[in-house]
Amino acid sequence: MEEIWGKFTNSALYADVIKNRLIHTVLLVGEDSFAVEKFSLNLVLTIMCEGEKKPCLNCTACKKVLHNNNVDVCCFPRDSKQMNVKEIEEFEDLVYSAPYEANQHVFVLKNANLIDKNTQNKLLKILEEPPANTYIILQASEEYNILPTIKSRARIVRVPKMDDNEIADVLKETINDNLAITTALSYSDSNCAKALRFATDENFLMLVHIMEDLCKNFNHSSQMLNYASKLYTFASHFDDILEIFLNIVERAIRYLSGSNSQDELAKAIVMQYSVNALIEFNRECLKFEERFKRNANANGLIDSFLFMILEVRHKWPITL
Numbered sequence: 001m002e003e004i005w006g007k008f009t010n011s012a013l014y015a016d017v018i019k020n021r022l023i024h025t026v027l028l029v030g031e032d033s034f035a036v037e038k039f040s041l042n043l044v045l046t047i048m049c050e051g052e053k054k055p056c057l058n059c060t061a062c063k064k065v066l067h068n069n070n071v072d073v074c075c076f077p078r079d080s081k082q083m084n085v086k087e088i089e090e091f092e093d094l095v096y097s098a099p100y101e102a103n104q105h106v107f108v109l110k111n112a113n114l115i116d117k118n119t120q121n122k123l124l125k126i127l128e129e130p131p132a133n134t135y136i137i138l139q140a141s142e143e144y145n146i147l148p149t150i151k152s153r154a155r156i157v158r159v160p161k162m163d164d165n166e167i168a169d170v171l172k173e174t175i176n177d178n179l180a181i182t183t184a185l186s187y188s189d190s191n192c193a194k195a196l197r198f199a200t201d202e203n204f205l206m207l208v209h210i211m212e213d214l215c216k217n218f219n220h221s222s223q224m225l226n227y228a229s230k231l232y233t234f235a236s237h238f239d240d241i242l243e244i245f246l247n248i249v250e251r252a253i254r255y256l257s258g259s260n261s262q263d264e265l266a267k268a269i270v271m272q273y274s275v276n277a278l279i280e281f282n283r284e285c286l287k288f289e290e291r292f293k294r295n296a297n298a299n300g301l302i303d304s305f306l307f308m309i310l311e312v313r314h315k316w317p318i319t320l
């Protein structure tokens, strides 16, 4: 956690809180919900802290934020994934009431990009003129679904990615399985929320095992049935199959460019496939993603995915 903390205290956003010139609405954008959550927590602590060196993590206000019971910090949505009209109304009532203990009031609105347009318009009205000393922190995985009129009132901050060492520290706090941690890290593209999900999902780890074996050893149509039947179990997670495959392909491409010479799996893959084959896999996977989104028959997709691997392999053989 030290690192992301370091990133936050080095940010212009932090400097503005300290100098008391933060505008009332901040939009935190980042694909990694874990990183966004941490960044947001650091921001809330800094705003609420009563200590000298903010955030001190030691004053009453900081401790209450850390224990999730600071009455002047409210988080929405309460239970569901996205805020509905009723919650926006509740939010509105709270915004216009004075804080209980502190001089400032903080509201954290999660999944802002999932709020529907009507509800966003109601939200906009509140953002247009919030009371003094009120700070509204919107969290979003991307900003495309957020009304431009909301964005124009907010300070938009892109939350920096966590590095793999920081993510490994978080995983170690949750599970005690080094192999699962290493595997989750190598497939999560430095996304801590994803890594946490992978490391604790036995099905995902099993699928990784099958896909790595497939990439290393699948070279003849006689093996088709065997691999297909293993993958059918994961048909509803065809997107995971593609993601793992693409990740392996990308690692192999990086290996060829010399950037990860220690990667044993990548080393094994480049013995199997030519550069052209790896590049074509990338293109083909995009087509499969589209087909999966259009709800194509999942077992059928797995069959044609396996055919594609053999075809590309034969089209672009490795030249020794």
Ligand SMILES: [Zn+2]
Residues within 6 Å of the ligand: 048, 049, 050, 051, 054, 055, 056, 057, 058, 059, 060, 061, 062, 063
């Ligand atoms: Zn404090």
